[in-house]
Amino acid sequence: MTLWIDPGAGQVLEVLRRAGHKAYLVGGCVRDSLAGRTPQDWDICTSARPRQTMELFGTERCIPTGLQHGTVTVRQGEGLYEVTTFRVEEGYSDGRHPDRVSFVGEVEADLARRDFTINAMAYAPGEGLIDPFGGREDLLVHRLVRAVGDPVRRFEEDGLRILRLYRFGAREQLAVEPATGRAAIAERARLDCVSAERIWQELYKLLAAPQPGSWMPPEILGQVLPWLDTAGQPARYAASLAVVDALPPDPLVRLAALLAPAGPGAARQAVNALRCSRAQGEEVCALAADSALPLTGEPLRLQARRLLARMDARRAGRLLALRRGQTGDEGFARLAGEVRRLEREGACCRVGQLAVNGKDLLALGVRPGPGVGRLLEAALQQVIEEKLPNQHDPLLGWLKENL
Structure with missing residues (x-):
């Protein structure tokens, strides 16, 4: 060879x-x-x-x-x-x-x-x-992941190997050798001896694998993410795994999919315990918090602009992927396409993109303070709803009329 x-x-x-x-x-x-x-x-x-x-x-x-x-x-x-x-x-x-x-x-x-x-x-x-x-x-x-020698001894040596077992299985699409799998579940408490940072590194890699749901046994995920209540809510956990497998291989979206059904506080507790980076933690929490986002029936372009007024295009794309995975509704995919189209156009969806700013309002005699922001937000809604173009003179004229 x-x-x-x-x-x-x-x-x-x-x-x-x-x-x-x-x-x-x-x-x-x-x-x-x-x-x-x-x-x-x-x-x-x-x-x-x-x-x-x-x-x-x-x-x-x-x-x-x-x-x-x-x-x-x-x-x-x-x-x-x-x-x-x-x-x-x-x-x-x-x-x-x-x-x-x-x-x-x-x-x-x-x-x-x-x-x-x-x-x-x-x-x-x-x-x-x-x-x-x-x-x-x-x-x-x-097509197996098998421990070298005695699997119990291998996991006694380093508890992180338990997560690595399932990560390699998912990445290579290998079955877990039965004795090795039994030992991993029996020794799962050893994961408590592993630093949160190392747990997150392995969990991140597992969540990046193609369709990892079959390699996320409830006993193991319940050990590292107790908020999932995998023992008390087995049907909910099984449904979450189906969503994970339906999602693109983005670990943050998949983690949000697991945590969202566990309630509003679960995501924050989990990312704090895992010691994710601040940016990763905020992304997971934001996605979990918005995981019931509906399709409103308004024109797609208007829905997309409203969404981009609340978050950047990357988060919007992740959120819409999550909702599509949760519901199977292709309307979320179409809405994601509209978000991408607006980004390519450079369409105005945020206050910072307006053709007017706070200085223009101060020049009109508006006092500094919260009122400036409220007026700019009102002007933005006019642009989002396409009642006004994002042009300096029309916006300034509207602001003068609505002071």
């Missing part, structure tokens, strides 16, 4: 091997290559110790990113490549990090510490695939 290798990664392998060290591509890049995708990252494992790696490539080309875990990042050409010494890990007293790391001389021992068989493969030109746990068959033949 021959796999295409990124030229920079190939050069790093060659330098290590010429110096007498064992060196392989490992993990995700091997999995992605076998699946027919071009990897984004090319990780390398080697028998060389970190100091030996740095001596080979020179300190000016090396970043000591994690020497205690054997990792050096090497600059090669335009790329950065993580080079990590073969290692084994012992003791996970905090359920997240190994208490001890020991360097070893054989790649098979290194692969044995990894989470799933599809990630426990290594490859080197001339030597081929190193696959002691059957990851290639699980990926391409059995």
